[in-house]
Amino acid sequence: MPFDHNDHYHRLLLRKLPPHGRTALDIGCGTGRFARRLAERGYEVDALDPSAEVIAEAEAVGGGPRYRQADVTALDLPEGHYDVISCLASLHHMPFDTVTRLRAALAPGGTLLVLGCYAGMTSWDVVASPANAAARVAVYATERLRGTHTPPLKPPVAPPDMRLPRIRAEAARLLPGSRVRQLLFWRYLLTYHRPAGS
Ligand SMILES: C[S@@+](CC[C@H](N)C(=O)[O-])C[C@H]1O[C@@H](n2cnc3c(N)ncnc32)[C@H](O)[C@@H]1O
Numbered sequence: 001m002p003f004d005h006n007d008h009y010h011r012l013l014l015r016k017l018p019p020h021g022r023t024a025l026d027i028g029c030g031t032g033r034f035a036r037r038l039a040e041r042g043y044e045v046d047a048l049d050p051s052a053e054v055i056a057e058a059e060a061v062g063g064g065p066r067y068r069q070a071d072v073t074a075l076d077l078p079e080g081h082y083d084v085i086s087c088l089a090s091l092h093h094m095p096f097d098t099v100t101r102l103r104a105a106l107a108p109g110g111t112l113l114v115l116g117c118y119a120g121m122t123s124w125d126v127v128a129s130p131a132n133a134a135a136r137v138a139v140y141a142t143e144r145l146r147g148t149h150t151p152p153l154k155p156p157v158a159p160p161d162m163r164l165p166r167i168r169a170e171a172a173r174l175l176p177g178s179r180v181r182q183l184l185f186w187r188y189l190l191t192y193h194r195p196a197g198s
Contacts, residue, residue: 003132003135003136003138003139003140004152005089005132005185005186005187006034006088006089006115006187007033007034008135008185009088009115009183009185009187009189010033010034010037012183012189013034013086013088013113013115013189014037014041016111016113016189016191017038017041017084017111018083018084018109018110018111018193020083021043021083021084021110021111022042022043022044022083023043023044023046023081023082023083023084023107024038024043024044024045024046024082024083024084024085024086025045025046025047025048025077025082025084025085025086025105026038026045026046026047026048026065026085026086026087026088027048027072027085027086027087027090027091027102028048028049028072028087028088028089028090028091028093028155029047029048029049029054029055029058029065029067030049030051030054030058030088030090030155031054031057031058031061031152031153031155032047032054032057032058032061032063032065032067034086034088035047035058035063035065035067036061036063036064036065038065038084038086039063039064039065040063040064043083043084044066045064045065045066046065046066046068046082047065047066047067047068048067048068048069048070048072048075049067049069049070049090049155050069050070050071051069051155051156052069053153054153054155054156055067055068055069057153072094072098072101072102073094073095073098073101077101077102077104077105078105079104079105080104080105080106080107080108081105081106081107082105082106082107082110083106083107083109083110083111084110084111084112084113085102085105085106085110085111085112085113086112086113086114086115087102087112087113087114087115087116088115089115089116089117089157089187091114091116092116092117092118092158092159092160092161092162093156093158096162096167096170096174097170097174099112099114099171099174099175099190099192100174100175103174103175103192103194106192106194107194108194108195108196108197108198109193109194109195109196110193110194111191111192111193111194112175112178112190112191112192112193112194113189113190113191114188114189114190114191115183115187115188115189116160116167116187116188116189116190117160117186117187118160118162118163118164118167118186118187118188119159119160119161119162119163120163120164122164122182124182124184125186127184128184128185128186131184131185132185164180164182164188167180167188167190168180171190171192175190175192177192177193177195178190178191178192179191179192
């Protein structure tokens with residue numbers, strides 16, 4: 001049933017954008033849904049993903065971002081360049097310390113937004129599971145009524161292997177001043193602002 005946990009948090013992420021941002025990088029962009037939302041807000045967006053299949057789909061849709069088939073861990077990112085770097089459900093596909101390279105690519109005053117997946121159960125699952133079932137039924141019913149449902153191409157997925165306490169500890173170590181907030185649907189939001197004068 002078509003309820004996407006990552007897409008569900010787009011609005012939350014968009015509320016975290018810095019006020020005068022111009023340049024953005026979306027890491028593990030999949031078929032480009034969040035990259036296009038950044039472009040709609042006037043950002044010049046670079047969007048990358050190592051999967052040829054999802055990049056082909058993203059390019060077919062278009063919508064403004066410059067898509068590139070690339071593995072971020074093997075790429076030289078420009079230093080101090082991006083006002084926003086976003087990483088939706090993709091950081092757990094790579095070593096967590098990739099965040100230090102993302103931090104270096106942020107312009108002073110820039111914002112890193114990681115919508116991440118964590119391993120294991122938490123006490124929130126008691127609420128998340130029924131809320132998830134209800135949301136799936138609601139989205140499915142709405143799409144049936146509107147006649148809008150087309151099954152999306154699913155980007156590559158991988159199970160996360162870090163639990164939330166370790167993610168919090170690593171974020172504090174590698175990105176001092178960052179904030180990690182647990183979200184309902186098996187996700188966390190890591191927010192880091194590079195200080196303007198650094
Ligand atoms: C679960 S999907 C999420 C896709 C998209 N961000 C979304 O919200 O729908 C994870 C994506 O990360 C990409 N990915 C995996 N390893 C990567 C890497 N080393 N560099 C960049 N992207 C990577 C995968 O190809 C996949 O498209």
